Amino acid sequence: xxxxxxxxxxxxxxxxxxxxxxxxxxxxxxxxxxxxxxxxxxxxxxxxxxxxxxxxxxxxxxxxxxxxxxxxxxxxxxxxxxxxxxxxxxxxxxxxxxxxxxxxxxxxxxxxxxxxxxxxxxxxxxxxxxxxxxxxxxxxxxxxxxxxxxxxxxxxxxxxxxxxxxxxxxxxxxxxxxxxxxxxxxxxxxxxxxxxxxxxxxxxxxxxxxxxxxxxxxxxxxxxxxxxxxxxxxxxxxxxxxxxxxxxxxxxxxxxxxxxxxxxxxxxxxxxxxxxxxxxxxxxxxxxxxxxxxxxxxxxxxxxxxxxxx
Amino acid sequence: xxxxxxxxxxxxxxxxxxxxxxxxxxxxxxxxxxxxxxxxxxxxxxxxxxxxxxxxxxxxxxxxxxxxxxxxxxxxxxxxxxxxxxxxxxxxxxxxxxxxxxxxxxxxxxxxxxxxxxxxxxxxxxxxxxxxxxxxxxxxxxxxxxxxxxxxxxxxxxxxxxxxxxxxxxxxxxxxxxxxxxxxxxxxxxxxxxxxxxxxxxxxxxxxxxxxxxxxxxxxxxxxxxxxxxxxxxxxxxxxxxxxxxxxx
Numbered sequence: 376x377x378x379x380x381x382x383x384x385x386x387x388x389x390x391x392x393x394x395x396x397x398x399x400x401x402x403x404x405x406x407x408x409x410x411x412x413x414x415x416x417x418x419x420x421x422x423x424x425x426x427x428x429x430x431x432x433x434x435x436x437x438x439x440x441x442x443x444x445x446x447x448x449x450x451x452x453x454x455x456x457x458x459x460x461x462x463x464x465x466x467x468x469x470x471x472x473x474x475x476x477x478x479x480x481x482x483x484x485x486x487x488x489x490x491x492x493x494x495x496x497x498x499x500x501x502x503x504x505x506x507x508x509x510x511x512x513x514x515x516x517x518x519x520x521x522x523x524x525x526x527x528x529x530x531x532x533x534x535x536x537x538x539x540x541x542x543x544x545x546x547x548x549x550x551x552x553x554x555x556x557x558x559x560x561x562x563x564x565x566x567x568x569x570x571x572x573x574x575x576x577x578x579x580x581x582x583x584x585x586x587x588x589x590x591x592x593x594x595x596x597x598x599x600x601x602x603x604x605x606x607x608x609x610x611x612x613x614x615x616x617x618x619x620x621x622x623x624x625x626x627x628x629x630x631x632x633x634x635x636x637x638x639x640x641x642x643x644x645x646x647x648x649x650x651x652x653x654x655x656x657x658x659x660x661x662x663x664x665x666x667x668x669x670x671x672x673x674x675x676x677x678x679x680x681x682x683x684x685x
Numbered sequence: 686x687x688x689x690x691x692x693x694x695x696x697x698x699x700x701x702x703x704x705x706x707x708x709x710x711x712x713x714x715x716x717x718x719x720x721x722x723x724x725x726x727x728x729x730x731x732x733x734x735x736x737x738x739x740x741x742x743x744x745x746x747x748x749x750x751x752x753x754x755x756x757x758x759x760x761x762x763x764x765x766x767x768x769x770x771x772x773x774x775x776x777x778x779x780x781x782x783x784x785x786x787x788x789x790x791x792x793x794x795x796x797x798x799x800x801x802x803x804x805x806x807x808x809x810x811x812x813x814x815x816x817x818x819x820x821x822x823x824x825x826x827x828x829x830x831x832x833x834x835x836x837x838x839x840x841x842x843x844x845x846x847x848x849x850x851x852x853x854x855x856x857x858x859x860x861x862x863x864x865x866x867x868x869x870x871x872x873x874x875x876x877x878x879x880x881x882x883x884x885x886x887x888x889x890x891x892x893x894x895x896x897x898x899x900x901x902x903x904x905x906x907x908x909x910x911x912x913x914x915x916x917x918x919x920x921x922x923x924x925x926x927x928x929x930x931x932x933x934x
Contacts, residue, residue: 444851445814445824468844472826475779475814484780484899487809497903502808503696507704507711510903550823551853554839558847567845571933596934604863614829614843614864620808621723621863623845629933639701646911650931652923667914667931670923680920685934 376460377406377430381452381473382423383465386413386441389422391568392465394529397428399522401530402492403461406430409537412451412544414441420539427534437544442553443469449476450545456481456517460495466521466624467567474521483515488624490526504620505643524567525626525647559613566616569599571629574618574645577605578634578655578674585611588675589633591682601625601645603635619644634674637662654678686796686833686855688731688740690765691786692724692747694756695806708904720756723801725763726861729868730831731799732764739833740797742766746789748782750774754884761879762871768884773896775889779807781896783815788892790820795856797838802827802860813860823853827862 378400383390393409400407408431411420420434433455439447452473456462462477464470466488478485490508491499497512498520566572573593579585585606593600602612604619618625620643630648635641637653637660645651646665653666656673663669670677696702696711697719705712720728734740745760747753748771757768771785790798803810817824825831825840829848832839833855841850843862853859871879889896917923927934 442849445817445826449818468827468842471810472814472824475811476818476824478811479780479783479815479818482780484778485809485811485815486900487811501908502905503702503711503806504808505908506702507905508908509905512901512903513899514901515899548823549854550857551825551851554850554852556844556847556849608864613847615845615847620805621803629927629931640698646908650927650933651911651914652927663914663916665911665914667912668923668926669914669916670920671916672920677920681924684920684924 377408377458378403378461378463379455379459380407380409381448381462381464381470382409382411382419383467383469384411384413384416384419386416387418389419391529391565392467392524393423394426394532395524395527396463396465396522397426397530398527399489399492400461400463401428404495405460408433410435410452410455412440412448414438422532424537424539425533425535427531429535429537432537432539433542434539435542435544439547440544444551444553445472445476446548446550447545448473449480450548452477453480454545459517461518461520463520463522466523470521474519478519481517481519483517483519484513485519485521486511486513487521488523489520490523504639505646506639523624525624559615563593564597564599566599566601566623567625569627571596571598572601572625572627573598573631573633574601574603574635575606575612575633576603576635577609579606579611582611588678592631592678595682595685603641632662632666633678635662636660637665686740687793688734688743689790689793689795689798690727690731690743690745690760691798691800691812692728692745692756692760693721693804694718694747694749694753695721695804698722698805704905704907708906710902710905718752720759721801721804723803723861725868726863726865727799727801728760728763728765729866730861733866734833735764744769744793744795746771746786748773748777748785757884758879759871761882762875763869767882770884770886771889771892772886773889775896776898777896778898778900779809779811779815780899781894782812783819784894785889785892785896786816787819788894797833797855798858800858800860802862813858817858822857824858825851825853826860828859829862829864831859831865
């Protein structure tokens with residue numbers, strides 16, 4: 376049977392997380408179909424049709440789907456669910472929001488944050504903040520899965536030639552309404568897709584210092600900015616920069632942790648990075664236990680020096 | 686309006702847990718257990734809604750072994766009015782818990798259910814959404830602000846890229862994110878008072894729910910270890926290594 380991937384998009388562009396989910400879906404065996412549920416999202420459906428490995432794109436267009444309200448998205452997925460053995464969402468805020476709703480309505484368990492597909496019914500997923508990897512087997516007829524995007528390569532955005540099929544959209548549930556959105560404006564690469572991430576912790580001391588010290592380094596490296604929970608809670612950085620168990624899970628090529636001690640919950644979000652650099656003046660900081668290169672120094676002196684040396 | 690607040694007993698978030706050598710699970714013998722941090726935030730939010738006069742009664746619920754009573758007593762000490770323990774030694778997965786909670790909702794008819802967004806042991810992030818689906822109610826997940834008025838809850842949610850506000854018709858299910866509030870410390874007098882508050886115990890069978898697990902854990906293993914790193918003496922060496930050894934810049 377086929378696998379259905381729920382596309383992550385903003386009605387204009389197909390988000391990268393969808394591509395990693397397509398790769399995971401292909402490993403489940405069978406054809407990969409992509410559902411694009413949105414409003415005026417024809418461009419997204421076209422983009423999804425180009426993705427390598429996608430056999431069919433299902434496009435549902437309606438005002439009720441414009442803002443990805445979980446009630447409506449889940450209903451749209453359920454209208455299709457009968458023909459699929461696997462239903463996969465990226466483990467993003469919107470995927471995590473809608474997926475369990477689909478699973479419960481189908482009376483099946485859900486597999487969260489899957490990092491590896493071992494077979495059509497057996498998967499790996501991290502538990503206890505990434506301190507253990509569980510191999511789990513689902514006995515349910517339909518596997519509803521959220522995919523940890525950092526666990527899978529992105530499918531190539533070209534090379535596919537899937538047919539786009541228009542679906543009848545579901546009616547608005549009327550139970551919930553979208554009020555507004557306040558997005559953090561940034562010209563930087565998206566945190567979860569960035570090749571390099573410069574991240575700061577409590578040691579930066581203030582929002583001003585956080586920006587003053589880390590921005591030049593991020594600019595120089597073309598990096599995204601991240602933060603520890605302590606830095607976010609103290610108001611140095613916005614919430615959606617938080618890297619960790621309860622924030623974003625990232626796996627860039629290079630992760631530079633500046634003034635971050637390295638609590639278990641933070642490590643859970645970044646320890647799959649290819650190369651980790653830690654700059655911290657505390658030689659006992661746990662971050663040094665995962666860092667490939669550790670520099671024991673004051674961030675206020677070392678980071679500007681690093682910017683100059685690059 | 687009644688509020689229902691499900692709480693979970695989990696390994697304390699400060700404890701570094703280890704995988705059992707036979708790969709059957711985590712070694713939890715003698716490990717400190719606490720209330721899941723997101724659930725503390727949920728109880729705190731419920732108590733604040735009561736203090737504002739929005740809620741009239743707070744019912745804390747926990748599903749699991751007898752010791753979950755301690756977790757419920759903590760919720761009572763924070764300010765919940767009464768507690769229900771759904772007692773079972775069986776392994777409970779989110780779908781089963783959502784079904785148990787749905788059965789309790791049918792009985793108690795709360796106007797709002799507030800749960801944590803995820804438990805820090807299984808890291809599932811499913812139960813609230815599943816409960817909303819089973820009860821056919823709207824949901825507002827990852828809440829960082831909740832305002833209740835005129836039969837609706839306006840909830841600001843933490844999403845990728847920023848914040849989003851939705852309005853849901855009550856009854857509804859809300860799950861809490863970290864920044865919703867700062868849970869209060871329980872005081873000794875409140876711990877003493879909590880001992881006198883009612884705690885009812887029921888069994889899954891009393892609620893007519895089959896809790897058998899749907900997902901089988903084949904094995905649990907240690908995550909791959911990272912190779913030992915090196916300490917560099919200065920910035921120049923760091924740059925040199927990143928350029929020539931790691932070749933990442």
